[in-house]
Every structure is written in C-alpha cells, then in structure tokens.
Amino acid sequence: MLSLLPPFVRRNIVSSVCTGTGSIFKRFLTAKDASEPEPSRPSEIPRETMEYDVVVVGAGVAGLSSAIRLKQLRPEMSVCVVEKGSEVGAHALSGAVLEPKALDELIPNWKEMDPPIHQRGKDDRMYVLLTNKFGVRVPTPPTMNNHGNYIVSIGAVTRWLAERAEELEVEIYPGFAAREVLYDTHSSCGRPNVVGIAIGDVGIAKDGSMKSNFERGVELRAKHTVFAEGCRGSLTKELMSTYFLERDCQPQIYALGMKEVWEVDPSKFQAGKIVHTAGWPLPWNTYGGSFMYHWEDNKVNLGFVVGLDYPNPHMNLFKEFQKWKTHPLVRKTLEGGRCIAYGARTLVEGGVQSIPELSFPGGVIIGDAAGFVNVLKIKGINNSMKSGMIAAECIASGKPEELSKRVRSSWIYEDLYPVRNIRPAFSKGGFLFGMGYSALDSFIFRGHLPFTFKHSHRDCDATKEASKCKPIQYPKPDGKLTFEITDALLLSGTNHEEDQPCHLTLTDDSIPVDINYKHYAGLEGQYCPAKVYEFVDDDNGGMRLSISAQNCLHCKACDIKDPTQNINWVVPEGGGGPAYAGLM
Structure with a gap:
C-alpha cells in the first residue's frame, strides 16, 4: 500500500x-x-x-x-x-581528519557548496612518550603527512x-x-x-x-x-x-577509540596543528596511540586508541585515557579549557589481511x-x-x-597494502619491536617488503587470566583535567528508553561471575567506556553482573573483547544511543 x-x-x-x-x-x-482477536505478541x-x-x-x-x-x-x-x-x-565518531580524494571523485565541485570542511592540517608532529613526564619528538612517517587534509566534524560531514x-x-x-x-x-x-x-x-x-x-x-x-x-x-x-x-x-582485529572535544584557551590554540603520540601510559605489550587535533574555534579533538588484543584484564581503558591527559605534552594545551563532548567507538584494524x-x-x-x-x-x-x-x-x-x-x-x-604489517608487528613483538619495524618499513621500504605478517588470534583470545597479570592503580580524577566515567558520559548525550528489552544479551547468565569475575577480574567493567557493566552484591553473599544498557555508547567493545564471546550486541530501539551531533 x-x-x-x-x-x-x-x-x-x-x-x-x-x-x-x-x-x-x-x-x-x-x-x-x-x-x-487482539494479537498477544508483536510477531502476530x-x-x-x-x-x-x-x-x-x-x-x-x-x-x-x-x-x-x-x-x-x-x-x-x-x-x-x-x-x-x-x-x-x-552516532558518527571519528578523529577526524578527512582526506578529500573520495569526495573529489564523488562531488567534484564540493568546495563551492558550503560544506562544513574548512580547517586544513598544517603542522604534523609525532611523539613517543617514554614516561609520565618525558617524551621525544620523532620523524612523522610519510603516510601520516596531513598537508592537504582537513580537520572536521564527521557528524557535520555526514x-x-x-x-x-x-x-x-x-x-x-x-x-x-x-x-x-x-x-x-x-x-x-x-x-x-x-x-x-x-x-x-x-x-x-x-x-x-x-x-x-x-x-x-x-x-x-x-x-x-x-x-x-x-x-x-x-x-x-x-x-x-x-x-x-x-x-x-584472517580474523578481524579491533581497537577501542575514546574521544573528547575541548574548548581551550585561545593562547594555546594553533589551528591545523596535528599531534600523534605513542607509548606511555600503555604498557610495552599493548598496542595503542593517541592524537590531538587543533580543529577550529579554539576546539581541540583528543583521541586515545587501545588495541583490543591487550592481555591484562586489570587495565581500565577509560582510566588509561584520563591518565594520558596528565602528560605535560597534553596537559599544557588543556589546562584552563573545558571538555564539551565525549564518545567512544571501536575501530577495525585488520587491514588487507582481514577484508x-x-x-x-x-x-x-x-x-x-x-x-x-x-x-x-x-x-x-x-x-x-x-x-x-x-x-x-x-x-x-x-x-x-x-x-x-x-x-x-x-x-x-x-592505501592499505603498504601498512599491512604495522599492526601485527606490534602484536608479535610488543611496543619496541613494533616501533622499530614501523620505522624501517615506513621510511626505508615504504611497505614493500616481500612478506605479510598474519594476525595470530582474535582479540578475545589474547586476554590473560588476572592471576597472571599485575593490578593497576589509577589516580583519582580531579574533575578539571581528568574525569569519572559517569561525568564524561553526560557529555555524550546518550539516551535510551529504559523500559525496553536489553540489547546486550548473554548466551549464558552464569559466565560473567563463574568465569569473567573469578578468572578475569570482571573485565567487563574495565573495557567498557560507558560503565554499562558492573559487578554488584547479589544479596546472597555472592556477586552478579548488573547491565545498565541505557548507558551504552554503541561501541561494541563488549561483543569483541569478552573472553568467552558470551555477550551479543544487537540494536536497541531506533533513535537511542549517543547524540554527538556536530561536536564529534
């Protein structure tokens, strides 16, 4: 009809x-x-x-x-x-630096149509953070040159x-x-x-x-x-x-990316400046990196990315992000400013091996x-x-x-073939081997070495038992530079109708306590960037997993990282989730 x-x-x-x-x-x-007769079930x-x-x-x-x-x-x-x-x-969340090649092909006259694409990348910088106070600037790989690209809100572009x-x-x-x-x-x-x-x-x-x-x-x-x-x-x-x-x-592998947008002191803002970092605070056996893009109108995009094949279940990904902001390289830009948006999503990192x-x-x-x-x-x-x-x-x-x-x-x-070995190099040899190989491959061989590394396992299979890993102590957030996850979540605009079926389903209700809590330190509460999962008393002297699905940012890290693949993420009612609008 x-x-x-x-x-x-x-x-x-x-x-x-x-x-x-x-x-x-x-x-x-x-x-x-x-x-x-009136139907009794939706399917009727x-x-x-x-x-x-x-x-x-x-x-x-x-x-x-x-x-x-x-x-x-x-x-x-x-x-x-x-x-x-x-x-x-x-729901559009990205860095985001836009390379305009595809847009040039799709809409050749796009520059004449008043798009929300204004700020060109001007100054690329790459740092390796060695400690919580010290970092060194290193040459920026040729493939990371952003001259001619644009810092944008991907939500506005969509x-x-x-x-x-x-x-x-x-x-x-x-x-x-x-x-x-x-x-x-x-x-x-x-x-x-x-x-x-x-x-x-x-x-x-x-x-x-x-x-x-x-x-x-x-x-x-x-x-x-x-x-x-x-x-x-x-x-x-x-x-x-x-x-x-x-x-x-080969198996697809992923990372979790978390992002904040800050309004900074105009005296600290440098339009078009693009900074990438690697190293601290992540341990040497964990892949990750970060970025700081000086966008427009005194806004700076911050991003922190962690490979979901990290081994230590004690590691809290959101708190690692907050810790990173305390490094002097980052702190000096943010002090005196205010955070106006927060979000998270997973990224695909398998490259050509996993298409x-x-x-x-x-x-x-x-x-x-x-x-x-x-x-x-x-x-x-x-x-x-x-x-x-x-x-x-x-x-x-x-x-x-x-x-x-x-x-x-x-x-x-x-675009993808020359960088095919970068990600698996970190997985195989850790940070030092990965950085060394990346430098060799990027600057000398330009991605044309005659071999391709394989992804050896799924992200969910990389997690070690908690007893084999060292617990991590995190500093208390100050509420100005670093935040509690619940406060950050308020900046995402996330909203779901609470009285609806949970869109985070468990294959076996006993696994979170019997396996994840006992053997993996309840890692659901560590990798989730929205405090959806929390272990609480069950009133019978034990523990149970509480799922606050209304907090969900739709990042899907739980669907990927859960060691037993017990969590299945499906869509909630339409219209629910984050509301990043033009801020992200």
Missing part, C-alpha cells in the same frame, strides 16, 4: 509510524475486522512492506556515498537509507552528505534501527537471497509485552541491500556467519563494516566513501558480485 504513494508522503507516514507518533496512520494501515502483527531498488543500512559516509553515487549513475532507481541514530550524524543525497531524491530515515535481515529461502542458487531488512519494533517493554505506544516495524524489501553499519554491525556479523564471508581471510568477501546473494558490505581503516594513519573515512562508490557502480552495472575484485584493484588497496 505504502509503495504506491509519492516518496515525500511515504517518508512522512513511515517516519510517523516507526517513531511511535503515527497512531492515525497505524489504525489506517492495520485496519481489521472487529471480531478478530503483520508488518507493512515497502519496496525499493536499493536499501542502504547506515547513514555514515560509506552508506551516503553509495546512495549518492547510485542516483548519479541511475537516477531512476529508488534508494532508501536507514539510520539507527536519532538524526544523521548522531549531515551535509545526507542533504546532497536528498537533493537526488534518496529517502533517508533516521531513528530507524535495522533489526533483522530478510531472506528468500527459495533461491535458485542454493543459498538464501537477502531481500531486504526489517526495522525493529518500538514500544516493547522489558518483559516483552506491548506498551501503549507499540508500533510494528516496517519491512524494507529491495533488489539489493547495502550494509554500511560501521564496525562490528549486528546484521553484518550475522551475514559473515551465514555466507562464510571470512573463509579466505572479507564483500558480496553475497542480494547484498554487499561496505565501509567500516568490511574493514578499510588505515591503522597507521588512524583513518578510514576516505576508503569507506570509496568502497560505497564502488559498490554503487557494481550495482548500477548489474554486477554486485564484482565488488571484492573492484576494491582490490582500486586505490583503497593501494
């Missing part, structure tokens, strides 16, 4: 229904005989269906670039983009891209959480075809009952579905398993969901955009199955 309506009418109706404000439309769409209520040529899951730079390119090539195609954040850009997409009549639905992959099990090719996605229901209570504002999610069916969910997307994870997309690659097969019957995977981050640069925006554009070109030409081949013959591969 909805598919027969004009796009602008359809958009308003579906937005009303799926955000729980469309009771009049709901009654119209679900009208039935009064004698029929039929979904309304809408059909498109292409549905894109995720309104990040990859998904929006794909939608724009599709409409440029095939204006007659109907394209829909769904986004789980409350608005486009609400909103600008969404405007360009809507000008081409792409339908964009923020606040819509893609909860389910739809399959045609009667496919003639022997494997099920993906035929679209279903939006999650809203208005379901924690006990599974339907609340007064219940609205059934809509099915969005398409000839092609583009999955651009970002790092460790829940639907992408399902697709990887269903189609064995990782059969010919899966990108196509399957009925769909493709692009962007961070596939793993195109250049780990040395700590950048993935450029490659994500290009992967979306290539996917669009393959779909428009009727050959989506060629996506992997096209990516490997593109400049994405040229």
Whole structure:
C-alpha cells in the first residue's frame, strides 16, 4: 500500500509510524475486522512492506556515498537509507581528519557548496612518550603527512552528505534501527537471497509485552541491500556467519577509540596543528596511540586508541585515557579549557589481511563494516566513501558480485597494502619491536617488503587470566583535567528508553561471575567506556553482573573483547544511543 504513494508522503507516514507518533496512520494501515482477536505478541502483527531498488543500512559516509553515487549513475532507481541514530550524524565518531580524494571523485565541485570542511592540517608532529613526564619528538612517517587534509566534524560531514543525497531524491530515515535481515529461502542458487531488512519494533517493554505506544516495524524489501553499519554491525556479523564471508581471510582485529572535544584557551590554540603520540601510559605489550587535533574555534579533538588484543584484564581503558591527559605534552594545551563532548567507538584494524568477501546473494558490505581503516594513519573515512562508490557502480552495472575484485584493484588497496604489517608487528613483538619495524618499513621500504605478517588470534583470545597479570592503580580524577566515567558520559548525550528489552544479551547468565569475575577480574567493567557493566552484591553473599544498557555508547567493545564471546550486541530501539551531533 505504502509503495504506491509519492516518496515525500511515504517518508512522512513511515517516519510517523516507526517513531511511535503515527497512531492515525497505524489504525489506517492495520485496519481489521472487529471480531478478530487482539494479537498477544508483536510477531502476530503483520508488518507493512515497502519496496525499493536499493536499501542502504547506515547513514555514515560509506552508506551516503553509495546512495549518492547510485542516483548519479541511475537516477531512476529508488534508494532508501536507514539510520539507527536519532538524526544523521548522531552516532558518527571519528578523529577526524578527512582526506578529500573520495569526495573529489564523488562531488567534484564540493568546495563551492558550503560544506562544513574548512580547517586544513598544517603542522604534523609525532611523539613517543617514554614516561609520565618525558617524551621525544620523532620523524612523522610519510603516510601520516596531513598537508592537504582537513580537520572536521564527521557528524557535520555526514549531515551535509545526507542533504546532497536528498537533493537526488534518496529517502533517508533516521531513528530507524535495522533489526533483522530478510531472506528468500527459495533461491535458485542454493543459498538464501537477502531481500531486504526489517526495522525493529518500538514500544516493547522489558518483559516483552506491548506498551501503549507499540508500533510494528516496517519491512524494507529491495533488489539489493547495502550494509554500511560501521564496525562490528549486528546484521553484518550475522551475514559473515551465514555466507562464510571470512573463509579466505584472517580474523578481524579491533581497537577501542575514546574521544573528547575541548574548548581551550585561545593562547594555546594553533589551528591545523596535528599531534600523534605513542607509548606511555600503555604498557610495552599493548598496542595503542593517541592524537590531538587543533580543529577550529579554539576546539581541540583528543583521541586515545587501545588495541583490543591487550592481555591484562586489570587495565581500565577509560582510566588509561584520563591518565594520558596528565602528560605535560597534553596537559599544557588543556589546562584552563573545558571538555564539551565525549564518545567512544571501536575501530577495525585488520587491514588487507582481514577484508572479507564483500558480496553475497542480494547484498554487499561496505565501509567500516568490511574493514578499510588505515591503522597507521588512524583513518578510514576516505576508503569507506570509496568502497560505497564502488559498490554503487557494481550495482548500477548489474554486477554486485564484482565488488571484492573492484576494491582490490582500486586505490583503497593501494592505501592499505603498504601498512599491512604495522599492526601485527606490534602484536608479535610488543611496543619496541613494533616501533622499530614501523620505522624501517615506513621510511626505508615504504611497505614493500616481500612478506605479510598474519594476525595470530582474535582479540578475545589474547586476554590473560588476572592471576597472571599485575593490578593497576589509577589516580583519582580531579574533575578539571581528568574525569569519572559517569561525568564524561553526560557529555555524550546518550539516551535510551529504559523500559525496553536489553540489547546486550548473554548466551549464558552464569559466565560473567563463574568465569569473567573469578578468572578475569570482571573485565567487563574495565573495557567498557560507558560503565554499562558492573559487578554488584547479589544479596546472597555472592556477586552478579548488573547491565545498565541505557548507558551504552554503541561501541561494541563488549561483543569483541569478552573472553568467552558470551555477550551479543544487537540494536536497541531506533533513535537511542549517543547524540554527538556536530561536536564529534
């Protein structure tokens, strides 16, 4: 029924229904005989269906670039983009330094269109922090040269891209959480075809009952579905398993990135200055790094990245970030300023060794969901955009199955291949070996040594038992430079409807206490950057795991790092989560 309506009418109706404000439309769409019994479960209520040529899951730079390119090539195609954040850009968190190569290809005249892209990178600096007070400046690797790049808010950039997409009549639905992959099990090719996605229901209570504002999610069916969910997307994870997309690659590895935005004293602000550091406070057996980007309007972006293959379960990642800010190199910039935003997300770090097969019957995977981050640069925006554009070109030409081949013959591969050994070098030999190898490979051989290191294990397998590791003492935060995690969380704008089913599910409820608490020092409470997980008394002389899902920043570190892979992250109701807006 909805598919027969004009796009602008359809958009308003579906937005009303799926955000729980469309009771009049709901009654119209679900009208039935009064004698029929009222449904007792959500699954008993039929979904309304809408059909498109292409549905894109995720309104990040990859998904929006794909939608724009599709409409440029095939204006007659109907394209829909769904986004789980409350608005486009609400969940966009990145450094972010933008390399404009993909944007130049996608929208050649973008500089004439008043984009939120102004501050050029001017002064690159690299430091190795040896102690809590001492650091040395080292040469910046050639691949980390940011001259010609731009310091940006990735949230603002995605909103600008969404405007360009809507000008081409792409339908964009923020606040819509893609909860389910739809399959045609009667496919003639022997494997099920993906035929679209279903939006999650809203208005379901924690006990599974339907609340007064219940609205059934809509099915969005398409000839092609583009999955651009970002790092460790829940639907992408399902697709990887269903189609064995990782059969010919090595395990994907990840890092947790935490970020703050500060307004600093104007006398300490140097527009365009870009600083990267490595070393302290992280131990020598842990991969990580940090950045400090002087953006615009006296704002400085701070970022701290820790590889999730770290071994010590006592290590608290948020507190390591706070400790890093006390180093004189960082402190001198921040003192006298104020923190205005905080967020966290995971990053893909596997590089070319871990890129899966990108196509399957009925769909493709692009962007961070596939793993195109250049780990040395700590950048993935450029490659994500290009992967979306290539996917669009393959779909428009009727050959989506060629996506992997096209990516490997593109400049994405040229960007990732020279740095393929950087990340595994740190995993194999620790910080000193990793730094030495990185210098040799970056400055002398430029990534062309005739071998490729392998990723030896998953991040969850790298954690040692607590008894084999040294506990870590952290200083008390001062509330000015360093913060409690609960105070930082207030700066993320995170909000979820509390009376909804928990989107952090446990395969076995006994594992958190019997294994993680007893053998791994309750590491859930150490790696989570939002205090979602906390071990508390169970009133019977024991402990239990308390899950505050309303705090969740959607970083998905728990889904990755849990030693027994007992935690499964799925999308909550659409519109929930952080609200980074233009600050990040």
